[in-house]
Amino acid sequence: MYTTILEPKMVKDEKSTVTETPETKTKIHVENLNLFYGEKQALFDVSIDIKEKEVTALIGPSGCGKSTFLRTLNRMNDLIEGVKISGKIIIDDENIYESNDVIKLRTKVGMVFQKPNLFPMSIYDNVAYGPRMQGIKNKAILNEIVENSLRGAAIWDEVQDRLKSSALGLSGGQQQRVCIARAIAMKPDVILMDEPTSALDPISTLKIEELIAAMKKDYTIVIVTHNMQQAARVSDKTAFFLNGEIIEFDETSKIFSMPSDQRTEDYVTGRFG
Numbered sequence: 692m693y694t695t696i697l698e699p700k701m702v703k704d705e706k707s708t709v710t711e712t713p714e715t716k717t718k719i720h721v722e723n724l725n726l727f728y729g730e731k732q733a734l735f736d737v738s739i740d741i742k743e744k745e746v747t748a749l750i751g752p753s754g755c756g757k758s759t760f761l762r763t764l765n766r767m768n769d770l771i772e773g774v775k776i777s778g779k780i781i782i783d784d785e786n787i788y789e790s791n792d793v794i795k796l797r798t799k800v801g802m803v804f805q806k807p808n809l810f811p812m813s814i815y816d817n818v819a820y821g822p823r824m825q826g827i828k829n830k831a832i833l834n835e836i837v838e839n840s841l842r843g844a845a846i847w848d849e850v851q852d853r854l855k856s857s858a859l860g861l862s863g864g865q866q867q868r869v870c871i872a873r874a875i876a877m878k879p880d881v882i883l884m885d886e887p888t889s890a891l892d893p894i895s896t897l898k899i900e901e902l903i904a905a906m907k908k909d910y911t912i913v914i915v916t917h918n919m920q921q922a923a924r925v926s927d928k929t930a931f932f933l934n935g936e937i938i939e940f941d942e943t944s945k946i947f948s949m950p951s952d953q954r955t956e957d958y959v960t961g962r963f964g
């Protein structure tokens with residue numbers, strides 16, 4: 692069980708560079724992960740422990756493997772022909788590449804994409820889609836899931852009077868929050884976000900960032916972002932990727948103020964990327 696720690700006693704984990712609190716539980720353990728697109732290797736020996744109910748940001752220059760890594764966490768790369776993966780990803784004691792239940796995995800590990808990708812149907816039906824696919828037919832239960840999910844995504848007040856209207860009539864920022872509601876409706880433990888605000892204006896971006904901050908009491912969140920300020924604002928830990936490797940992974944405050952590796956410093960201070 693996760694407990695809020697007011698004054699964490701910092702300890703050094705001998706196996707990694709991460710400074711961690713002993714009380715936080717590892718939700719996702721990644722060990723020596725390698726990924727190839729055909730002959731081309733995109734991830735090299737990636738190892739990282741992602742903690743429960745924290746926000747972990749993945750940063751790094753274009754093409755360094757952030758999205759590829761994110762997609763390994765719910766096996767989205769399986770859909771791409773010619774992908775080969777070795778190493779371990781353990782979520783809650785289960786090696787996700789040894790289990791064949793990908794549907795169960797994607798229920799537990801939801802995803803929000805760069806551009807809102809709602810279906811051309813009503814707001815209600817978008818959010819109820821996943822639960823209905825899971826066999827929930829009871830109207831009262833669906834109503835409750837839809838309302839709770841939209842509330843959880845901080846969009847209920849804006850859409851409660853137009854649930855039956857097309858979701859595509861909403862603004863980009865509202866659509867992205869409905870996408871988050873759609874993910875929440877599946878009752879995931881983990882939510883992966885791939886540059887969720889890159890297509891949004893600054894006010895919508897701020898709303899999503901506030902939402903992420905509020906959501907971490909319930910979910911483990913992993914977010915890819917190109918926006919350094921965003922990583923600094925929303926995340927607890929940050930992993931810096933370069934050429935398919937994790938160069939440094941640590942507390943976000945440390946990555947941005949006192950990184951250990953010169954390459955991290957060059958990147959966060961805008962010298963390349």
Ligand SMILES: Nc1ncnc2c1ncn2[C@@H]1O[C@H](COP(=O)(O)OP(=O)(O)OP(=O)(O)O)[C@@H](O)[C@H]1O
Pocket residue numbers: 728731733751752753754755756757758759760771
């Ligand atoms: N479907 C694919 N087939 C072949 N190569 C791919 C595929 N997807 C990504 N790659 C390659 O893998 C490498 C990592 O790409 P990835 O999209 O993971 O990087 P990224 O850090 O997320 O980049 P960006 O910030 O630009 O989104 C790149 O060299 C890319 O060209």
